[in-house]
Amino acid sequence: MTARPIFTHRIATEADTDAIVALMKASIAENMKGFLTPEEIIAAQETMGLDTTLLEDGTYFVIEAEKDGKTVMAGCGGWGKRRTLYGGNHTKGRDDTYSDPATEAARIRAMYTHPDWTRRGVGALLLELGENAARKAGFKTIELGSTLPGEPLYRARGYEEVSRETQTAANGQKNTVIKMRKAL
Template sequence: MKTDCIIRPATPSDIAIINRHRFHREDEQQEDLDAYANWLAGTLATGNYLGLLAQAGDTVVAGAGLSILDWGPIRGDTQARRGRIVNVYTAPDWRRLGIARALVAGVLQLGKEQGLNTFNLSASEEGQPLYRDLGFVSYPTEMIYRSGTGQENKRVSTGCQNHSGRPWSSNDYFTSS
């Protein structure tokens, strides 16, 4: 029966499996996989990554993780750390059985046991109903900045001066490539 699986904690020996869940598309770059595996090894060792895996026989069919971040207190939450739900993946043949729901609820509980109050995640359209049902709400004020897009070379000037007494400009900190 398809629901015959166990849920167990992720261990360092699961890094390759978690990495495959994180980077499950065919066009993934090896550099990304290697970097994530190295990061994961370190965060598992320090306890800043907590993961749960669903296993059927010898095969891991689903997983979810919690990355514990030192974020600093925010309005309404004096706890400096928060949790980021990551690596939620279920093998196609095992979807719609409640496994992802159980795994995400489980990592939320693990985070609460660590004293975390605030959790966030990035949700696909397909996953949004699940997360809403678990109590997540949309938070539309977030934005992302990535170096290497060309946007970092935009110059900003102000009426302020830099430490040398010259008018401050972002040129003081950014150089053209």
């Protein structure tokens, strides 16, 4: 039996941008294959990617582990205190104004696990970090926009579906985003 990896975490910085983007691309390309067709993966990319406001706000985490004597990025993700529910800098319909912790939800945002590190607790750790930080910032609820591949993890961690939105992507394929919520 292989020993469970030891993960460390830290707040992502602008210097991590290239590595984060590379991890996101690998995650999207590989981790969605069991759920979506290649065309649907391309469609999903319209609502996925790096949102640099998370880096600016200091609410984005990098999960690291040791592999072959080197520290590698195993995952990334975070939470948002802005109203944008999902998407990268390129995603249409963003609202980068701040949410009111007394009346609005925080957001779990941009969670990705490198394909070499799936099913090892990276996603659960990212959720725990984001939820704890949002709670500490005074939020009472937290929401996220899930892809179909992410839905099982979020359900297992206590998130409940609020709504489903199906968009037609530029390539004509459908892209489903599931809005989910959890009390903190």
